[in-house]
Amino acid sequence: MIDINEKLCDYCGTCVSVCPVDCIELFEAKIEIDNDKCIDCNLCVKICPLGALEVNDEN
């Protein structure tokens, strides 16, 4: 699962551009990750210019 830090996110869509399964929905000032579709590749975490995405291992 990926956690989104809304305080850091700029809704720039860089994460969307690299997502291999297109599981990130980007609005003007909101992003949503579909955890059912997500394959935990974590490319979105790695590419985020702002460090706004984090892997959540709790589940």
Place this chain on the structure above:
Amino acid sequence: MKTNWDVIVVGGGPAGSMAALESAKDGASVLMLEKDREIGVPVRCAEGVGVESLKKLVKVDEKWVKTKIDKIDIISPDNTSVKVKFEKKDYGYILDRRIFDNDLALLASQSGVTVKTKSYVHGLTFSDDGFVNGVKANILGKELILNSKIVIGADGVESRIGRFAGLKTALKMCDIGSGIQAVVSGINIDPNTMQFYVGDKYAPGGYLWIFPKGKDIANIGLGILGDRCDSGKPKEKLDNFLDKYFPNCSILNYTAGGIPLTKTLDKIVTNGLVLIGDAAHTANPMTGGGILSGMRNGKIAGRRVAEAIEKNDLSESFLKQYEKDWHKADGKNHERLYKIKNFIVSLTDDDFNHIAKKVSAIPIEKRSVVKVFKIVAWRKPSLILDIIKVF
């Protein structure tokens, strides 16, 4: 609101506006949808363009232009500065894209295009024979299905419209720059010089830029190649740079964004759909500059789309002519630039320092591309092989 259109353009950036404008020229009904509340905002761009190339695309309005660029200054990791004066034909502008993008959309609307902001497209519709024939969208809060003969995906680097139609648009990590930029004021810089800081020290696999918008204000940003990026690294590098070089500066704006650094997508058309601009990966793979190539690409696509509407042939095989036109105009050249980019990203900080020292020893008026090439080739003999493969 009217629900049947000839053409629906998704995305209101420069590529979208050019394509909308061009496809409306012969009387097609064209709708352009922008997801954000205002065209041109936020500006996720360093705003640099070549003067001559811009003039070929559109009549330039002085109010778009913040500064004129006649020199570049490339700074190596050990702070060796290499200045190069442009010939007149290579002069650049730093634009104000907030005004520029707005005016391009205005030009489109004056040519008969209907423009809507706060319009988010979240899906496509398909005919029984699999042709894209419309979009599912939320327009100013209303869920609507809008029908079209052709959809133009100009939705930027995210490029989801293409994915909705089954095209593979996701960028590989080695082909994307993770970018960040601040509009910085309260500084003292030469308003006519673009600065580039190269090497891993500043931006691994990319570069840091200072593009002046005046003598005391600039776009300062950097891009790190995806496969050398870690979460938040671009922000960390930029913040460190600003702390060191401009500790008391003001930050008027702070944005992030992905930069496609690759060849044009292999497939940019399908039945009833074309992709343009960053969505089709048309930015210059070496520099990441995407304004002019996106505009040229949008114009070329718009022309073929207008023809397709006129002939009522919405098939992939007809629309493929746009792909061919583009390949001739810029696409083929981008394949070369892509190879050069892959060479440049192989250079180490030591390579950059060595090359910068040698080049800076040549008097500025005698610096030429050929001389720089010779120095680089001595340092990296493999370059000769790479270049032979390219040309």
